[in-house]
Amino acid sequence: MISFSVLMSVYRNDKADCVRTAVESVTIRQTLQPAEVILMVDGPVSVDLKQTINELEKQICYLKPVWLKENVGLGNILRIGMEYCTNELVARMDADDISLPDRFEKQIEYMFSHPELAVVGGQISEFIDTPTNIVSYRRVPCNSTECRRYYANRDPLNHMSVCLRRSAVLDVGSYQPWHLDEDTFLWGRLLLKGYEVGNLPDILVNVRVGAQMYARRGGYNYFKSDMGILQWKYKNGLMSLLQYYYNYVVRFMVYVMMPNKLRGCFFRLFMRK
Known part of the structure; x- marks a missing residue:
């Protein structure tokens, strides 16, 4: 055992x-x-x-x-x-x-x-x-x-x-x-x-x-934290420069620009199966 x-x-x-x-x-x-x-x-x-x-x-x-x-x-x-x-x-x-x-x-x-x-x-x-x-x-x-x-x-x-x-x-x-x-x-x-x-x-x-989870996964503070991780990945060779900029744009739109309800729809439609 x-x-x-x-x-x-x-x-x-x-x-x-x-x-x-x-x-x-x-x-x-x-x-x-x-x-x-x-x-x-x-x-x-x-x-x-x-x-x-x-x-x-x-x-x-x-x-x-x-x-x-x-x-x-x-x-x-x-x-x-x-x-x-x-x-x-x-x-x-x-x-x-x-x-x-x-x-x-x-x-x-x-x-x-x-x-x-x-x-x-x-x-x-x-x-x-x-x-x-x-x-x-x-x-x-x-x-x-x-x-x-x-x-x-x-x-x-x-x-x-x-x-x-x-x-x-x-x-x-x-x-x-x-x-x-x-x-x-x-x-x-x-x-x-x-x-x-x-x-x-x-x-x-x-x-x-639920809505609370999508609220945690949004807002400028979360975006700022996530960008820190992306920068760390790029500096350590775990992602390319193109991947960095692509992720920057997508995440800014999703985390900062989208309201919680729309963000929830986005996650279920495009980030889940």
Whole structure:
């Protein structure tokens, strides 16, 4: 039996019922259960959420909440959480999504049989309101070479679906803060150091989306952060100058010029399948 960890984080805006569903989906509802779930609590949370976490801790013996007094942000909380994980394989999970029951059975076996891969993700479905109301899919390349090429324009990995080799993540400096692009920055540093990444063709996680998500993926601050990542990619040879300018124009139109509702339509029509 292969031991592995799950790393999750929650903060004050997360809803208690969604967190319960997410935690259960990576524990008692999995055909292959983890040895531990490190649940990082990023600063003060609501009474309902705190009570839910305490209840889950009593129900699931390998759930290990880590309570931080102050909010430190996603990049920092995941960096700290990675230090708490005691296994080489660490699966990521977001607090408002739902992992499919056979996710780890497929993913952990694949990582064990492909030791050359530092990260293995999978495809995702996206739903609004209820898990049965699937509105789109985000499909990414499976082959490592294709993932490296894909990274020039878009993330080749769905962050909430990945399983990572802890040693590789720590080797490149672990997670680091980068507003809404902590995962993109990590993938780039892994690729720069020669690590390989890949994906399963299977849907592993059902992801909650909606207007709030598209609002987070818009506005000048997000555009500015994303441009920083593009500049970093170009300076490190991970994208061409033509790709940089193309992405600059498209992202300015989508992130800055489009209202949330139109941005949501754009993502579903052109960025999803």
